Amino acid sequence: MSEENRWSQALKEILSGSFTRTVLSIILGFLVGAAFMIASNKEFIESLGYILSRPGDALGAAVSVVSEGYGALFRGAIFNAEAETFERAIRPMTETLRLGAPLILAGLGLGLTFRVGMFNIGGTGQLITGMIFATFVATRLELPFVLHVLVAIIAAVIGSTMLGALVGYLKARTGAHEVILTIMFNYIMLYFFTFLLRDPMLLGEERATGNPKADPAAETALLPRLLGDEYALHYGILIALIAVVVYWWLMERSTIGFRLRMVGYNPDAARTAGVSVERTYILAMGLSAAFVGLAAANQALGVSIGVTPSAHANIGFDAITVALLGGSNAPGILLAGLLFGAFKAGAPSMQVLGVSPEVLGIVQGAIVLFIAAPPLIRALFRLPPGQTTNALGAIRDRLLRRGGAK
Amino acid sequence: MTITELAKEERVGFKSPAVMGFVGAVVMLFFGILGREGEVAFEISRRNDVIQVPAIPVDSSTLGIFSGVLMLAIAGYSLSRSLKNLRTPIWLSSIYGLIGVIALLGWLAAGAAVPIAFIAGTALVLAVPIMLGAMGGIMCERVGVTNIAIEAQLLTGAFMAAVVSSITDNFLFGLFSAMIGAALVSMVLAVFAIKYLAQQIIVGVVLNVLMIGITNFLYQQWLTEDGENVNFPGTMDIIRIPFLSDIPIIGPVLFENRITVFLALIIVPTLYFVLFKSKLGLRARAVGEHPLAADTVGINVGRTRFWWVTIGGMSAGLGGAALTIGNAGAFGREMSGGFGFIALAVVILGRWHPISAALAALLFGFSIILRVWANQVSPGIPTDFITMVPYIVTIIAVVGFVGQSRPPKALAVPYTKG
Numbered sequence A: 001m002s003e004e005n006r007w008s009q010a011l012k013e014i015l016s017g018s019f020t021r022t023v024l025s026i027i028l029g030f031l032v033g034a035a036f037m038i039a040s041n042k043e044f045i046e047s048l049g050y051i052l053s054r055p056g057d058a059l060g061a062a063v064s065v066v067s068e069g070y071g072a073l074f075r076g077a078i079f080n081a082e083a084e085t086f087e088r089a090i091r092p093m094t095e096t097l098r099l100g101a102p103l104i105l106a107g108l109g110l111g112l113t114f115r116v117g118m119f120n121i122g123g124t125g126q127l128i129t130g131m132i133f134a135t136f137v138a139t140r141l142e143l144p145f146v147l148h149v150l151v152a153i154i155a156a157v158i159g160s161t162m163l164g165a166l167v168g169y170l171k172a173r174t175g176a177h178e179v180i181l182t183i184m185f186n187y188i189m190l191y192f193f194t195f196l197l198r199d200p201m202l203l204g205e206e207r208a209t210g211n212p213k214a215d216p217a218a219e220t221a222l223l224p225r226l227l228g229d230e231y232a233l234h235y236g237i238l239i240a241l242i243a244v245v246v247y248w249w250l251m252e253r254s255t256i257g258f259r260l261r262m263v264g265y266n267p268d269a270a271r272t273a274g275v276s277v278e279r280t281y282i283l284a285m286g287l288s289a290a291f292v293g294l295a296a297a298n299q300a301l302g303v304s305i306g307v308t309p310s311a312h313a314n315i316g317f318d319a320i321t322v323a324l325l326g327g328s329n330a331p332g333i334l335l336a337g338l339l340f341g342a343f344k345a346g347a348p349s350m351q352v353l354g355v356s357p358e359v360l361g362i363v364q365g366a367i368v369l370f371i372a373a374p375p376l377i378r379a380l381f382r383l384p385p386g387q388t389t390n391a392l393g394a395i396r397d398r399l400l401r402r403g404g405a406k
Numbered sequence B: 001m002t003i004t005e006l007a008k009e010e011r012v013g014f015k016s017p018a019v020m021g022f023v024g025a026v027v028m029l030f031f032g033i034l035g036r037e038g039e040v041a042f043e044i045s046r047r048n049d050v051i052q053v054p055a056i057p058v059d060s061s062t063l064g065i066f067s068g069v070l071m072l073a074i075a076g077y078s079l080s081r082s083l084k085n086l087r088t089p090i091w092l093s094s095i096y097g098l099i100g101v102i103a104l105l106g107w108l109a110a111g112a113a114v115p116i117a118f119i120a121g122t123a124l125v126l127a128v129p130i131m132l133g134a135m136g137g138i139m140c141e142r143v144g145v146t147n148i149a150i151e152a153q154l155l156t157g158a159f160m161a162a163v164v165s166s167i168t169d170n171f172l173f174g175l176f177s178a179m180i181g182a183a184l185v186s187m188v189l190a191v192f193a194i195k196y197l198a199q200q201i202i203v204g205v206v207l208n209v210l211m212i213g214i215t216n217f218l219y220q221q222w223l224t225e226d227g228e229n230v231n232f233p234g235t236m237d238i239i240r241i242p243f244l245s246d247i248p249i250i251g252p253v254l255f256e257n258r259i260t261v262f263l264a265l266i267i268v269p270t271l272y273f274v275l276f277k278s279k280l281g282l283r284a285r286a287v288g289e290h291p292l293a294a295d296t297v298g299i300n301v302g303r304t305r306f307w308w309v310t311i312g313g314m315s316a317g318l319g320g321a322a323l324t325i326g327n328a329g330a331f332g333r334e335m336s337g338g339f340g341f342i343a344l345a346v347v348i349l350g351r352w353h354p355i356s357a358a359l360a361a362l363l364f365g366f367s368i369i370l371r372v373w374a375n376q377v378s379p380g381i382p383t384d385f386i387t388m389v390p391y392i393v394t395i396i397a398v399v400g401f402v403g404q405s406r407p408p409k410a411l412a413v414p415y416t417k418g
Helices: A003-016 A018-039 A042-048 A055-077 A091-115 A123-140 A147-174 A178-198 A236-253 A255-265 A267-272 A277-301 A315-325 A330-352 A359-372 A374-381 A391-399 B003-010 B015-033 B060-083 B090-108 B116-142 B150-168 B171-194 B200-223 B250-254 B259-277 B279-289 B291-296 B301-328 B339-349 B354-377 B383-398
Strands: B039-043 B056-059 B113-115
Touching: A003 A018, A003 A391, A018 A042, A018 A055, A018 A315, A018 A359, A018 A374, A042 A055, A055 A091, A055 A330, A091 A123, A091 A236, A091 A255, A091 A277, A091 A315, A091 A330, A123 A147, A123 A178, A123 A277, A123 A315, A147 A178, A147 A277, A178 B339, A178 B383, A236 A255, A236 A277, A236 A330, A255 A267, A255 A277, A267 A277, A277 A315, A315 A330, A315 A359, A315 B200, A330 A359, A359 A374, A359 B200, B015 B060, B015 B090, B039 B060, B039 B090, B039 B116, B056 B060, B060 B090, B090 B354, B113 B116, B116 B150, B116 B171, B116 B250, B116 B259, B116 B279, B116 B301, B116 B339, B116 B354, B150 B171, B150 B200, B150 B301, B150 B339, B171 B200, B171 B259, B171 B301, B259 B279, B259 B301, B259 B354, B279 B291, B279 B301, B291 B301, B301 B339, B339 B354, B339 B383, B354 B383
Parallel strands: B039 B113
Antiparallel strands: B039 B056
8 A cells, every 4th residue: 555545544544433423423513502592592583584684693693692602601611711710710610520420420331231232221210229329328327437438339339230230130031121121210210219208217308398308418428529618529520530440441451341342242142152141231231330320329429418309310311422422432431421511510601691501402412313323424524434444553553663554 | 933932932821810819919908908997989970960970989998808809800710711821811901900990099099089080081181192102102113113212202292282383373283283393303213213224222312312402492492481472372172072971981081082182092093903904004014023024025114114103203293292282281391201201111011002002001191190199189198109000010011921022023123125
């Protein structure tokens, strides 16, 4: 292959790769969101009436609503240049980290099942089970600091894992589809949690107010603040970062991960190679739910007010989009979780400006819809089809002077 | 498949008599022997009905024991059928369920009255969105396309019905646009599944996220600002069918409803006939079971799938319209509230059969009204468990405890011409 050919081949590989597709999907998602913001903007609609005589007005209105909306998102989620002090200016970033942590954790869990060729739609149910266990430890047991937090986190992981493994067992044993099982368990656990929170004898408040709610977690059981009392950011993000590394090692380097991926690629081949596919299903669902359990601990132990039935904050479903956008791999899920965490952090400051932050839900949905269909993005941008050559690897190797692929 | 394997598959197990016996014993014990004191009046007529039938008063615990005995008797009969390797007929299971429901009502309302027509009528109205969503689901899944996006379709239908009815002041336009809106959602699913060969479950989940996002945004940005003009449709008129609506119980429940309920009652049997008695349905099922074979005999797999999925979306959109202009009136944030996922369960619970699925939808509708009503007649009973029952029943059904539920063979498998 000549030098020029190699470079153009490498360019083709980059264009057909998942990275390019992901970036284009995100850009397209934001464009769709912008379209909705413009179309629902009053000044823009009014200026449409005289668009032929003064098209500049419509354009101006469109540009201003989009820049205001996404500007507010940036200020609310990353850096607020308008703040008086530097400490306040970076607070949005810490909020993004705080709200992104549970998304990353649950996203890792759901990504794991995607890699095994399964669909865990039951993030919510597993999250709630973990929260039940964590809330019990945090409000009903008295333990010294550090130990209390650790026991509560472990309890959450055990609780979630049990439900996940149960789903895996039912699938392995009876062939029932995990999508239906997990959706049903979402509801069952939600109502069970509500029931527990109603009764002071169980998990409800000591002085029951009639609304299902738990007592605040004991101070010894709360996840400590990471950057002092000025920021709400707590150790949850550290747990998430550790979990990302563990997930990477588990999936890419360990034998368990190899087995999981093998079943994901081709269950029949895995079975022929002597892997127990049934046991792998149970293992995968259990491991997946264990990550979700960490998200549950984050939800139950991260705030000093008592949990309510809605404390799952729809993380179970949002995590699906995180796992999809992140391509079910560790660094991808980390970035995707931070992106959607930023959406949550930036919502209030959009609200203040009168731009409905619900538009971020559209952006989120649109991004993942484009991700879900690689051929669509390829067709839209006339990208080359998937490449099986390794020109890029050869160039990289040569630059790093490793020799290798020719 | 060898003959022994066939015979093994044909074998009727002892699962249904076991479940029936267990539930019967539970009813006997908790609603009968350990039951609650007090009389229950089963009100058959409503106050302003033409034909007045006096309420039937019974003792709560006596009713429990009596129901328990009947249920155990049916379980015994089911056992004798199983011994002869015969299935328990579905009508008998339905009667069994009905007796259990009456015992539950009697137990809940000890010392009060049970307004039968009200409960059954509301259960039907609440079941209609689920039922129509499930019919949409069946249409998709019978041709081999998994539809997780029923929730999105219900939401779209509900939104379109409320908004278009408000703007045009015409409920018919509302109904049509609900169907068209949901059909568009379906078309996206169909195109992604058939043309782009995307993972159908993922596309479904993502469509849910997207439609929740879009309706939430439009609700917040538009409907709350300009509510009286664009989100104030009112509800459709209740149509009374003369004479038929005067029959006690059946009349007010079935023949005194909004058009959405009547449409559901028409769509369910129609779908049954089309699916199982017509050439069209045979082709559809062939595509869902064995697309290669269907293709070989000249059926266009892609086109069949596309149209069935689209029409399924229309049915679900109608279900969404039933939520707003057929029941609540105005559109509310995320008002489908998981009905789409319930519809998905109903499809499986009904084993991909329209009539059984409609009955399963009624079970869910009933559990919703039961919780509301039980809170009123006997506060303090943990109604969360009543709400849980249909979901648990679904799990029991999917894990194959009450007979096998077998999905269409080519479900969720994209078809590419080899």
